[in-house]
Amino acid sequence: MTTLTSVTDATPRAATAGSDFAVLARRINAEGLMQRRAAYYVARISVVTLMFLGGWTAFFLIGPSWWQIVTAAFLAITFTQVGLLAHDLAHRQVFRTKRPGEIAGRIAGNAGIGMSYGWWMEKHTRHHNNPNHDDLDPDVAPEVLIWATESALGRRGLKGFVTRHQAALFFPLLTLLAVDLKISSIKALRNGVVKRPPLESTLLLLHAAGYLSVLLIVLPPLPALGFLLLHQALFGLYLGMTFAPNHKGMPHPAGDEDFLRKQVLTSRNVRGGRFTDAALGGLNYQIEHHLFPGMPAPNLRKAQPIVEAYCAEIGVPYAQTGLATSYRQALRYLHEVGAPARAEHAARAAR
Numbered sequence: 001m002t003t004l005t006s007v008t009d010a011t012p013r014a015a016t017a018g019s020d021f022a023v024l025a026r027r028i029n030a031e032g033l034m035q036r037r038a039a040y041y042v043a044r045i046s047v048v049t050l051m052f053l054g055g056w057t058a059f060f061l062i063g064p065s066w067w068q069i070v071t072a073a074f075l076a077i078t079f080t081q082v083g084l085l086a087h088d089l090a091h092r093q094v095f096r097t098k099r100p101g102e103i104a105g106r107i108a109g110n111a112g113i114g115m116s117y118g119w120w121m122e123k124h125t126r127h128h129n130n131p132n133h134d135d136l137d138p139d140v141a142p143e144v145l146i147w148a149t150e151s152a153l154g155r156r157g158l159k160g161f162v163t164r165h166q167a168a169l170f171f172p173l174l175t176l177l178a179v180d181l182k183i184s185s186i187k188a189l190r191n192g193v194v195k196r197p198p199l200e201s202t203l204l205l206l207h208a209a210g211y212l213s214v215l216l217i218v219l220p221p222l223p224a225l226g227f228l229l230l231h232q233a234l235f236g237l238y239l240g241m242t243f244a245p246n247h248k249g250m251p252h253p254a255g256d257e258d259f260l261r262k263q264v265l266t267s268r269n270v271r272g273g274r275f276t277d278a279a280l281g282g283l284n285y286q287i288e289h290h291l292f293p294g295m296p297a298p299n300l301r302k303a304q305p306i307v308e309a310y311c312a313e314i315g316v317p318y319a320q321t322g323l324a325t326s327y328r329q330a331l332r333y334l335h336e337v338g339a340p341a342r343a344e345h346a347a348r349a350a351r
Contacts, residue, residue: 019259021258024291033292033299033302034299035296035299036093036094037296051074055074059075060214060218063218064218068219068223072227076237079235079239080242082109084282086113088296089102089105091293091294106203114207115181116186118200119188123139128290131247131266131290133253134147140252144159144173147337148252148337149337153344163338164341164345167335179232215227244330245270246267246286247268248329249332249334250266250319251266260291261316263287264307264318265316267289268319268321269284269286269320271284271320271322282300282301287307288304288307
């Protein structure tokens with residue numbers, strides 16, 4: 001069984017006293033930005049819980065009606081916010097000790113949105129340790145989408161078609177993300193990748209049974225299926241859009257960079273106000289989050305100018321752009337990566 005480590009372990013615990021990261025860490029700690037924000041998380045958990053309960057209450061009260069389209073959209077937003085909260089729990093931003101975070105994370109992930117918290121945490125840890133590394137970051141592994149040019153060649157059939165047109169297909173494919181999370185969770189539990197598989201499996205089954213029962217109690221079979229497809233598609237789309245701006249289209253490291261440069265150069269921040277912070281769960285401060293994954297989300301905004309100024313001081317490029325531009329950059333990169341596949345396909349067709 002793979003040992004599950006906390007994603008907070010991505011930050012080096014013994015950075016040398018004279019390293020660039022150590023200097024930055026001292027400045028961040030001097031501002032008290034690694035301290036817990038209990039009141040913030042009490043309020044955030046309360047709001048998300050009310051959204052969850054309120055969404056399903058509305059679902060029951062509305063009953064068989066086209067207005068359930070609105071409920072599906074609202075619950076898609078709610079499920080994504082539950083997922084973002086599980087992300088903070090995994091990074092130990094909420095609780096000081098490991099066990100309460102794991103309990104809350106399994107409730108939010110497995111029981112709440114139908115995703116294995118243990119599987120996601122193991123995967124996300126590997127991502128934090130080596131962001132955008134072609135061989136070590138699971139988020140850029142060549143699967144449906146291709147993030148490295150050399151992986152685009154030799155793909156045939158449906159995979160080849162997707163690779164050639166992956167920029168245009170990016171947002172439509174995000175609608176399948178929620179389904180992919182469930183399939184990957186089941187595979188991980190079957191393969192023994194996570195700790196406590198009986199507990200996680202039971203919670204996933206409870207989620208599935210409860211979710212499907214509620215749909216079939218309130219709606220006839222066909223509308224229930226329609227609600228399920230719409231809700232899961234919008235959930236996947238929104239969830240994918242919170243992560244897409246963070247690293248897509250940024251450099252892929254060789255692996256020999258020091259910690260600070262490995263995290264900063266592969267990440268992109270998204271400008272915005274409080275609404276952007278809430279919509280993206282603080283992940284718009286991706287650079288600060290990768291440097292200090294245990295930092296509570298509301299402190300990332302305060303850390304941002306400190307990190308940006310320090311990067312300018314030591315000559316490290318610091319990427320920050322608007323939300324729409326971040327998507328354009330990611331799509332442009334996907335299009336460029338697919339160029340060899342398009343050329344290969346054209347050459348085969350010309351023979």
